[in-house]
Amino acid sequence: MGIKLVAFDLDGTILDYTNRPSQRALETIQTLIDRGVHVASISGRSISKSQLPFETHASFAPTLLVGGYNGAVALDRARNGKRRVLHQQRMPEAVYLQVVDLLAEWKMNFIYCHLDVDDEGLHVEDYVTLERDQTVEDMTVQTGTQFVIEPDMVDRLRAGAFPVPPKLLILPGPDRREEVLEDLKAQFGNELYLERTDKDRIETMHPDVDKARALSAIAEACGVSVSETLAVGDGSNDLSMLAAAGKGVLLANADQPTREAAAERDVFLGDSFADEGFSSAVAEVFEG
Structure with a gap:
């Protein structure tokens, strides 16, 4: 599978309860960018809160695309310090x-x-x-x-x-x-x-908000098909993008109802957050 875009949730997927990504997750993101793979976070957080965990990582933070508010808003990577709007769906x-x-x-x-x-x-x-x-x-x-x-x-x-x-x-x-x-x-x-x-x-x-819509807008901006994406998450609000992606991986720390719903939608079950599930999912795709 030719994956050209990797999207991930934040809390419980690559961030711990102290708002920090693991060193391995950071190294995985850097490796993807070095390979020319597009990388995006798509979470329930605000845009500012989505960028906060990476603000000290100047080598790649501006290159990350960002989806916030469970996919209601998506922004491009920073260009000259500005991020253009890719998708926006406010309340009726x-x-x-x-x-x-x-x-x-x-x-x-x-x-x-x-x-x-x-x-x-x-x-x-x-x-x-x-x-x-x-x-x-x-x-x-x-x-x-x-x-x-x-x-x-x-x-x-x-x-x-x-x-x-x-x-x-x-x-x-x-x-x-x-x-x-x-x-x-x-x-x-x-x-x-x-x-x-x-x-x-x-x-x-808005009733139509979900992370799959943000994933689609981000993929289009990157010039790739949604079928060429890998999405990783751990919550019920991640299921739409996991099911839409070319490959979706739900981490094993997801609750049981979410795991059951994922199985019905052909989403793969990965390792847990504690076992570096995000990096493992990426490694499985790119390294076999």
Whole structure:
């Protein structure tokens, strides 16, 4: 199989809980680039957070293509310090504003993902929230995320002061999450992607967002077919790109439901993250 593009998820695939890639993973990425293979990360992270683990690796960081927000946004490799937009799928505007109104009615906090990006590059990427509640505090401690606190955010969103976001992160807390998720699904049905994340949050995006779309846009920009790609991941949100790729590898640290779903979609099961599953998957393809 002639693989010309390698795409990978970040957390649990090449990054550990401290946000660091292993030395072997870094060496694997460098080797791929030296061979002329295109390399991309496609994750649920924001664009800035996706680039953070590689910012000290100046030898290859600018050459990595980036997919963020579970594939809602994809950017080219850096050229003259700028990354052009390859793909962008923001929330449906009317529905997004209905969600904002509903959350205001419920007096429920949420995080607005403020993304201002165009072919001149990334201008603004902030997480804006109404107040610093427990979830916001936890995210600050766990991931180092910095938040903009905007008590008047709902009024400003209604007035169109900010662009339509790629994602909203709803913060009902662990006790109310299931109830809120069911209410949102009942009201918005197929109009939104709604999914649990972490122990106490709900993320919502455009219903057509998935990592396969980002993979396709990145492959097209690289001038390769999706059939000439290798994709590696460890989560249920990786399955679309693993199934779409010429070869998809799910790491063995994936949970059982994800492993079962992968088997039904002809996705290969690889080694675990702890056993350098990403590098092993690459080695199997390129070295036999």
